[in-house]
Amino acid sequence: MEKIIVQSHFHTGHRQLGYPGKCKWVHGHTWRGTVTVWCEMFPRDELDMALDFGDLKAVMRFLDHKMLVTEQDATFLDPELFEPDGVVLLNGRGPSVENVALHVWEQVVAHIRGKFPGHGITYSVEVLIQETDNNIFIVEKTVTI
Numbered sequence: 001m002e003k004i005i006v007q008s009h010f011h012t013g014h015r016q017l018g019y020p021g022k023c024k025w026v027h028g029h030t031w032r033g034t035v036t037v038w039c040e041m042f043p044r045d046e047l048d049m050a051l052d053f054g055d056l057k058a059v060m061r062f063l064d065h066k067m068l069v070t071e072q073d074a075t076f077l078d079p080e081l082f083e084p085d086g087v088v089l090l091n092g093r094g095p096s097v098e099n100v101a102l103h104v105w106e107q108v109v110a111h112i113r114g115k116f117p118g119h120g121i122t123y124s125v126e127v128l129i130q131e132t133d134n135n136i137f138i139v140e141k142t143v144t145i
């Protein structure tokens with residue numbers, strides 16, 4: 001078994017529209033993320049590297065200094081009001097820690113698909129996202145690529 005672990009952090013804004021509390025207002029977090037990918041044996045590139053640590057960190061760093069929204073938040077998706085480059089559209093009904101983790105998971109899988117397509121390898125991908133000192137969400141799923 002081989003395992004790759006990368007950690008990163010990113011600062012974002014978001015708001016939980018419809019939430020019955022202060023989270024419905026725009027606020028920010030410094031999120032901490034850990035991406036762990038494991039499989040029996042990674043494919044290697046021409047330098048005998050499996051997945052590049054920097055590429056996996058870049059998935060999380062892409063979110064840095066962005067506003068995280070879902071399609072319900074039409075205000076931030078209006079290019080007349082906010083620069084689209086500063087907004088990241090997540091799937092789901094709100095920019096919750098759950099949906100941030102799922103977004104990172106999907107982007108990591110897309111990266112693996114792009115780098116090592118069609119090897120028939122089953123990868124386990126775990127994304128741990130820490131929203132605050134006390135609040136953590138983890139998604140772990142397997143995918144065969």
Ligand SMILES: [Zn+2]
Pocket residue numbers: 014023027028029
């Ligand atoms: Zn929040």
